Amino acid sequence: MFGKIKSYFFKACVATGEYVVAIADVCNATIKRPPKWRLLREQFFNIGVLSFFVVTITGLSTGIVLAAQSFYQLSDKGLASLTGLMVAKAMIAELGPVLTAFMVTGRVGSAMCAEIGTMKVTEQIDALKSMAVNPNSYLMAPRFIAGITMMPILTIYSTIMGIFGGYIISCHFFGMASSDYFYPMPQHITMFDVHTCLIKAALFSVIFITVCCYKGFNAKGGAAGVGKATTESVVISYICILIADFLLTIALNSIYQEILFDRR
Amino acid sequence: MIKIVDLWKTYGSNEVLKGITLTINKGEILVILGKSGVGKSVLLKHIMGLELPDKGDVEIEGVKIFGLEKPELYQVQKNMGMLFQGAALFDSMDIGTNTAFYLENHHNPKTHKSFSSQEIQKRVTNALNMVGLKDVAHKMPSELSGGMKKRAALARLIVYRPSILLYDEPTTGLDPLTAQQINELILATQKELNGTSVIVTHDIHSAMYLADRIALCDEGQIKHIAKPMDFLKIDHPMINFLKKSAFLQGEKRCQQ
Numbered sequence: 013m014f015g016k017i018k019s020y021f022f023k024a025c026v027a028t029g030e031y032v033v034a035i036a037d038v039c040n041a042t043i044k045r046p047p048k049w050r051l052l053r054e055q056f057f058n059i060g061v062l063s064f065f066v067v068t069i070t071g072l073s074t075g076i077v078l079a080a081q082s083f084y085q086l087s088d089k090g091l092a093s094l095t096g097l098m099v100a101k102a103m104i105a106e107l108g109p110v111l112t113a114f115m116v117t118g119r120v121g122s123a124m125c126a127e128i129g130t131m132k133v134t135e136q137i138d139a140l141k142s143m144a145v146n147p148n149s150y151l152m153a154p155r156f157i158a159g160i161t162m163m164p165i166l167t168i169y170s171t172i173m174g175i176f177g178g179y180i181i182s183c184h185f186f187g188m189a190s191s192d193y194f195y196p197m198p199q200h201i202t203m204f205d206v207h208t209c210l211i212k213a214a215l216f217s218v219i220f221i222t223v224c225c226y227k228g229f230n231a232k233g234g235a236a237g238v239g240k241a242t243t244e245s246v247v248i249s250y251i252c253i254l255i256a257d258f259l260l261t262i263a264l265n266s267i268y269q270e271i272l273f274d275r276r
Numbered sequence: 277m278i279k280i281v282d283l284w285k286t287y288g289s290n291e292v293l294k295g296i297t298l299t300i301n302k303g304e305i306l307v308i309l310g311k312s313g314v315g316k317s318v319l320l321k322h323i324m325g326l327e328l329p330d331k332g333d334v335e336i337e338g339v340k341i342f343g344l345e346k347p348e349l350y351q352v353q354k355n356m357g358m359l360f361q362g363a364a365l366f367d368s369m370d371i372g373t374n375t376a377f378y379l380e381n382h383h384n385p386k387t388h389k390s391f392s393s394q395e396i397q398k399r400v401t402n403a404l405n406m407v408g409l410k411d412v413a414h415k416m417p418s419e420l421s422g423g424m425k426k427r428a429a430l431a432r433l434i435v436y437r438p439s440i441l442l443y444d445e446p447t448t449g450l451d452p453l454t455a456q457q458i459n460e461l462i463l464a465t466q467k468e469l470n471g472t473s474v475i476v477t478h479d480i481h482s483a484m485y486l487a488d489r490i491a492l493c494d495e496g497q498i499k500h501i502a503k504p505m506d507f508l509k510i511d512h513p514m515i516n517f518l519k520k521s522a523f524l525q526g527e528k529r530c531q532q
Contacts, residue, residue, distance in 0.1 A: 127368075130367075131366075134362055134364060134367075135360045135361070135362060135364040136364050136365075136366055136367070138321070138324075138326050138358075138360065138364065139358070139360060139364035139365075139366070141324075141325075141326055141353070142324050142326065142353060142356065142357065142358040143353070143357075143377065143378045143381070143382075143436075144350035144351075144353040144354045144382065145381050146346065146350075150381075
């Protein structure tokens with residue numbers, strides 16, 4: 013029993029070390045020799061443009077459900093006019109970044125892991141290396157750059173869709189006035205909330221892209237191995253995103269409180 | 277010249293290479309013969325620098341490749357090419373793009389500039405002509421047969437003219453006619469590039485046809501190495517078995 017735990021711990025340490033080295037290699041390779049525009053364009057299209065549909069659906073449905081729940085809960089206490097603010101705050105600070113990251117991980121991250129994993133088990137990665145091409149630079153760097161660029165855009169879009177979904181249900185189903193829905197937003201939503209949203213989106217993209225690519229590069233054992241690696245990559249990405257979300261929320265809010273305190 | 281010195285490799289509890297020492301002379305074709313799972317492909321990957329050994333070293337033209345930084349290793353690898361067992365064509369690209377891959381990702385060593393599109397086109401056409409695949413440049417790897425994939429992978433090597441060529445079971449899984457076509461192509465490539473070739477196989481016919489020397493790999497070691505006709509005279513259970521299966525079977529059938 014103890015031996016097994018020791019073995020798992022050792023494997024986890026090795027995997028973490030390899031993961032950190034892979035990220036360092038990608039950063040190094042990207043700075044020294046940026047990926048070709050053709051490769052970047054493919055990934056911008058794949059991660060960004062092709063994700064718009066799922067992100068639209070996710071944002072809209074989350075906003076609609078959130079607005080409905082908020083309206084029912086708040087109207088009892090005579091606070092129905094805060095529905096819009098509730099939806100906007102939740103979408104900007106939490107649900108927008110997290111749910112967008114989840115959806116894009118499911119759509120793009122799993123495909124990335126499966127593609128790279130298949131290349132690994134069919135020796136295509138070895139073929140790249142044998143032609144003196146760094147696989148981290150050729151395969152991972154374009155995805156990394158495209159992910160960091162597109163995820164904040166997708167998150168902002170998803171958040172806007174969420175607020176819009178909330179508006180539809182609040183104003184056209186529950187009969188709230190549009191002004192009541194939107195009025196509290198500029199007063200209570202600060203640039204800090206927007207920055208939090210963007211920082212989370214960028215960090216979540218780093219997490220899911222590096223985890224999924226890393227798992228792909230380490231896939232072994234044929235089709236079954238690729239399937240296993242893909243499942244693991246998505247599960248690990250989700251867990252890491254949730255942990256990072258908690259830590260970021262605490263850290264960013266602490267920093268913000270410090271700044272506010274200093275200003276006073 | 278390729279020099280392999282006391283190479284050891286273990287995967288988990290499985291000792292695959294157990295102190296292999298071997299020298300491959302410049303311009304020769306060395307065939308490494310052996311059963312499946314004795315470490316032939318692993319040895320080839322070590323020569324290419326794709327795997328790190330537990331112990332030992334590989335010298336390519338006097339340069340020890342293990343311990344080199346990535347950019348230096350890439351410089352060594354630019355003079356080497358490997359034909360993989362399953363061809364390892366990039367399945368997201370058509371055959372033309374696969375063949376042009378090296379040229380599109382590296383500079384011309386003479387001019388230190390990117391290869392021009394005309395140069396790339398010319399070299400790709402020549403390479404595909406050489407392997408008899410000039411009409412399939414627009415096809416995807418999934419649309420080709422096993423033999424055609426191997427030929428396309430060979431074209432991908434020929435196009436950048438490496439001086440060291442490594443072949444991992446080039447004729448495995450092919451019918452005898454296609455296998456012979458691949459053998460002819462390997463000889464033609466050797467003649468064209470005037471390089472050093474290492475071929476890993478368990479096909480005695482190909483070994484006898486191609487080799488300047490044949491090495492027998494068994495239990496993670498090189499047991500014997502000799503010129504083809506001398507190789508057949510060696511008294512080793514595996515060589516005896518191969519001789520029987522290759523020649524006597526054919527003879528018996530002819531007599532019948």
